[in-house]
Amino acid sequence: MQTFGWADKIAQELLKRNKETYVFHGMWTPSGFFHIGNARSEVFTPYAAKHALESYNKKCIQNFIIDDFDVIRKIPLGLNIAEKDYEEYLGYPCALAKSPLPGFKTWAEAFVSNVKEFLPKYGIKVNYISAYETYKAGIFNYAIKISLDNAKKIVEIWNKIANANKPESFLPIQVLCPKCKKLTTEAKEWLADAEEVSFVCKNPNCKYEGVISPYNGNAKLHWRVHWAAHWHYYKVDFESGGKDHFAAGGSVDVSRAFLKEIFKCDIPPLGVPTEFVQVGGKKMAGSVGNVISLDEWLKVGSAELFRFLNFIYRPQTVIELSLSHQNFLLLYERFERAERIYFGLEEAENEKLTMLYKRAYELSILERKKRFYQAPFSTLLQLVQFKELDEIPNILKTLKVLPSDLTPNEERNIIKKAERAKYWLEHYAPETLKIKFAETYPKPALNENELQAVKKAIKAIEGSESIDALQKAFFQIKKEYNIDAKRFFGIFYNVLIAKDSGPKLATLIFALGRERVIKRLNELIASS
Numbered sequence: 001m002q003t004f005g006w007a008d009k010i011a012q013e014l015l016k017r018n019k020e021t022y023v024f025h026g027m028w029t030p031s032g033f034f035h036i037g038n039a040r041s042e043v044f045t046p047y048a049a050k051h052a053l054e055s056y057n058k059k060c061i062q063n064f065i066i067d068d069f070d071v072i073r074k075i076p077l078g079l080n081i082a083e084k085d086y087e088e089y090l091g092y093p094c095a096l097a098k099s100p101l102p103g104f105k106t107w108a109e110a111f112v113s114n115v116k117e118f119l120p121k122y123g124i125k126v127n128y129i130s131a132y133e134t135y136k137a138g139i140f141n142y143a144i145k146i147s148l149d150n151a152k153k154i155v156e157i158w159n160k161i162a163n164a165n166k167p168e169s170f171l172p173i174q175v176l177c178p179k180c181k182k183l184t185t186e187a188k189e190w191l192a193d194a195e196e197v198s199f200v201c202k203n204p205n206c207k208y209e210g211v212i213s214p215y216n217g218n219a220k221l222h223w224r225v226h227w228a229a230h231w232h233y234y235k236v237d238f239e240s241g242g243k244d245h246f247a248a249g250g251s252v253d254v255s256r257a258f259l260k261e262i263f264k265c266d267i268p269p270l271g272v273p274t275e276f277v278q279v280g281g282k283k284m285a286g287s288v289g290n291v292i293s294l295d296e297w298l299k300v301g302s303a304e305l306f307r308f309l310n311f312i313y314r315p316q317t318v319i320e321l322s323l324s325h326q327n328f329l330l331l332y333e334r335f336e337r338a339e340r341i342y343f344g345l346e347e348a349e350n351e352k353l354t355m356l357y358k359r360a361y362e363l364s365i366l367e368r369k370k371r372f373y374q375a376p377f378s379t380l381l382q383l384v385q386f387k388e389l390d391e392i393p394n395i396l397k398t399l400k401v402l403p404s405d406l407t408p409n410e411e412r413n414i415i416k417k418a419e420r421a422k423y424w425l426e427h428y429a430p431e432t433l434k435i436k437f438a439e440t441y442p443k444p445a446l447n448e449n450e451l452q453a454v455k456k457a458i459k460a461i462e463g464s465e466s467i468d469a470l471q472k473a474f475f476q477i478k479k480e481y482n483i484d485a486k487r488f489f490g491i492f493y494n495v496l497i498a499k500d501s502g503p504k505l506a507t508l509i510f511a512l513g514r515e516r517v518i519k520r521l522n523e524l525i526a527s528s
Contacts, residue, residue, distance in 0.1 A: 005360060007311060025236045026042035026126075032111060033114070033293060034294065069131045071182070094106070123303060131226075143225075148173065148192070162250070198210070228256070228262065229263070240271050240272050243273035311363050332377040375396055379467070433503070441495050450491065
């Protein structure tokens with residue numbers, strides 16, 4: 001079996017387990033807005049490994065644990081909550097806190113709803129599992145009892161691996177205060193015979209003390225034990241996480257030790273540390289306010305484009321991604337190149353890279369094209385500034401960018417991509433990419449050689465039937481008349497868009513309209 005990319009390498013490693021069904025996990029606390037940074041580590045990395053393994057005809061399950069028994073620790077940006085009202089939310093489990101948004105019952109529901117709505121549009125089907133409901137149903141009662149019976153051993157393991165200083169009396173659970181309903185308690189003593197735990201609430205407005213059964217949703221395991229309990233119960237084969245969890249002596253090491261020593265399971269899930277998605281060198285985070293949501297992404301890029309991003313970059317690679325930065329356009333170019341390579345129209349620099357591109361594209365697409373057709377995003381960026389969206393397929397057919405016999409579905413795909421190009425231009429594009437036909441312009445002084453070159457360029461514009469043919473003609477004219485490239489192309493940019501540089505000239509001319517361009521160039525010749 002040949003390995004093409006990181007997901008295939010994980011699939012091959014998992015095949016050694018020789019299981020009938022493989023289980024993939026991700027876990028997310030719905031304390032704020034879900035975004036593509038969360039999605040990378042908790043959804044797309046396990047999905048990528050799962051999808052690769054499925055291509056080898058293996059049965060796989062992907063569970064997405066909604067850790068809604070976790071507490072709200074801070075109020076994310078973007079919510080209209082006054083600081084004086086923070087205490088109405090902080091300290092409550094996400095599953096029990098009231099919703100900060102209208103139309104939802106709980107805090108968790110408000111933020112999970114968006115995930116459930118948009119994740120299927122990325123071609124990803126997961127089993128959503130509420131951690132709170134799991135505890136409430138008694139599923140983890142056995143794990144709580146095992147953990148409390150082995151509390152001293154847990155402390156010993158924790159202190160040894162993490163170089164921590166947990167006191168011997170530490171109990172690895174948090175009790176849900178039956179009075180204030182906050183998860184801000186300290187467990188004091190495990191009464192093993194009665195299977196109850198004594199506790200004191202640390203909420204300064206409550207301070208309730210009591211004894212309670214830790215079962216059926218009355219308590220939650222400390223998250224490192226909680227993590228190991230999930231691995232044990234669901235028989236997890238793969239789960240990724242942020243790179244910080246994989247540090248030596250970190251959460252992964254401690255949880256794996258708990259899985260082995262406390263839950264007596266010798267086969268931990270495979271996992272890879274997943275780097276952050278960054279914007280301007282800063283981790284994408286709701287608290288910073290630099291996030292890209294799943295729904296916002298679909299306004300500028302296809303689901304397949306984001307899938308490709310996750311397949312082509314190893315999880316350990318930092319992704320610097322801003323929708324207003326050049327690297328977003330480079331991602332489009334890379335995806336379009338992968339498509340051409342996949343259809344055999346182009347080859348990468350070497351065979352290994354060619355196979356990598358093919359495999360990444362193959363895993364990324366949701367519906368395989370029956371044939372190759374492609375409208376480059378860079379071309380659409382120019383056309384949408386001068387043409388109506390529904391005109392674009394016919395224009396590109398005329399220019400031989402697209403086949404003349406596009407099906408209705410293929411035309412819809414082109415129009416949708418053009419729609420995304422238009423949205424990106426209006427919301428994220430730098431001013432340098434926004435172009436318009438210049439009403440007034442600085443008339444360049446042309447010498448006789450340059451004048452003849454412009455005249456020949458007009459003939460090329462009149463006779464060319466495709467963007468590529470016209471662009472090739474421009475380079476031939478530049479070479480024939482021995483004119484510096486910056487000077488040659490600058491003449492056209494000056495008189496057409498009043499700039500010294502611009503986008504691909506041939507595409508620009510077809511976007512502006514050949515008749516208008518030829519008229520402007522003839523005016524230039526007449527005035528020279």
